Amino acid sequence: MKIQDIQVLAVLLATPKKIAILPHRGPDGDAMGSTLALYHFLLKNNHEPTVIAPNDFPDFLAWLPGSETVKIFEKDKENCTKILEEAALIFTLDFNALHRVGEMELVLNQLTAPFVMVDHHQKPDDYALITYSDTAFGSTCEMIYNLILFLDGKKDIDKTIATCIYTGILTDSGSFRFPKTTGNTHRIVAELIDLGVENTVIPTLLFDNNSYSRLQLLGRALQNMQLFPEYKTAYLTLTQAELDHFNFVKGDTEGIVNYGLSIKGIHFSAIFIENQAEKIIKISFRSQGTFDVNEFARNHFDGGGHINAAGGKSELSMEETVAKFENLVPKLKL
Ligand code: 5GP
Ligand code: MN
Numbered sequence: 001m002k003i004q005d006i007q008v009l010a011v012l013l014a015t016p017k018k019i020a021i022l023p024h025r026g027p028d029g030d031a032m033g034s035t036l037a038l039y040h041f042l043l044k045n046n047h048e049p050t051v052i053a054p055n056d057f058p059d060f061l062a063w064l065p066g067s068e069t070v071k072i073f074e075k076d077k078e079n080c081t082k083i084l085e086e087a088a089l090i091f092t093l094d095f096n097a098l099h100r101v102g103e104m105e106l107v108l109n110q111l112t113a114p115f116v117m118v119d120h121h122q123k124p125d126d127y128a129l130i131t132y133s134d135t136a137f138g139s140t141c142e143m144i145y146n147l148i149l150f151l152d153g154k155k156d157i158d159k160t161i162a163t164c165i166y167t168g169i170l171t172d173s174g175s176f177r178f179p180k181t182t183g184n185t186h187r188i189v190a191e192l193i194d195l196g197v198e199n200t201v202i203p204t205l206l207f208d209n210n211s212y213s214r215l216q217l218l219g220r221a222l223q224n225m226q227l228f229p230e231y232k233t234a235y236l237t238l239t240q241a242e243l244d245h246f247n248f249v250k251g252d253t254e255g256i257v258n259y260g261l262s263i264k265g266i267h268f269s270a271i272f273i274e275n276q277a278e279k280i281i282k283i284s285f286r287s288q289g290t291f292d293v294n295e296f297a298r299n300h301f302d303g304g305g306h307i308n309a310a311g312g313k314s315e316l317s318m319e320e321t322v323a324k325f326e327n328l329v330p331k332l333k334l
Pocket of ligand 2: 030031094120138139140172
């Protein structure tokens with residue numbers, strides 16, 4: 001983060017303010033962990049922060065401290081719009097373009113308060129007064145830890161803030177497996193554990209809360225998997241009918257795409273999930289090694305993300321979307 005930006009931010013935070021903190025739509029562990037960590041830090045510093053999520057967050061994050069205070073824009077547009085209009089400062093965390101908040105973008109476009117972006121995705125848009133964007137980081141939570149240190153706030157990091165930060169680092173690093181997990185990541189995590197983070201309990205809260213029907217849905221997705229060993233590629237599908245059959249609830253499809261990568265020799269995995277309400281096929285891409293799924297998602301499926309984890313969408317039918325993907329696969333350099 002640039003020295004001038006730290007100074008500008010320190011001045012903005014020198015007097016108590018109403019502050020809105022926004023994660024992206026479909027908030028994940030890093031989006032919720034980072035927004036709530038910042039929420040608790042600002043609260044400790046006499047501000048009046050509110051986390052406004054564009055839509056609901058998954059149940060496996062509902063234990064995060066402060067999650068009960070999070071406002072959901074799509075459930076309560078009037079009140080959330082009022083909070084946004086009254087905010088003197090807006091933090092946008094874990095995303096790089098305002099369209100990632102869905103409908104809430106229309107409100108954000110009308111605001112005059114300055115924005116601060118903290119994010120680790122490629123190609124950040126230019127909407128913020130302060131942009132702390134760096135793809136070298138594995139998580140926005142790790143950046144929020146740094147941001148708090150830049151603001152001389154290390155003394156404020158307590159078990160609550162540490163728990164939020166730990167959660168985002170853990171989830172966005174694939175439990176410390178992904179390439180951007182550095183010695184520094186582990187040093188930060190060590191400090192968070194020393195502050196009381198329950199590092200042997202949190203993974204259970206996050207990952208061992210499957211319902212029976214979720215595992216059945218996973219089973220169906222695995223049965224649907226198609227393999228292209230010569231291209232080191234696998235993909236999975238779930239239709240709306242299959243989601244309905246297994247009583248799909250939000251979060252149930254999280255992580256299923258990774259099973260493709262768990263096959264020996266497979267370096268590129270995709271999952272296609274039909275969403276009848278939004279009339280799209282939502283897609284997740286994952287890779288191992290140098291194949292850039294962010295670029296692939298941007299070029300072919302109206303999406304983006306990171307080198308090894310990205311997403312996109314298609315307005316074609318499931319059959320057409322999968323056919324398009326199958327046609328692209330032989331041309332990839334994997
Ligand atoms: P996931 O597959 O878990 O939904 O997302 C993986 C990564 O890609 C995340 O960093 C997420 O923010 C990003 N991503 C997912 N869907 C989209 C999309 O439609 N557009 C863009 N630009 N990024 C996406
Ligand atoms: Mn993230």
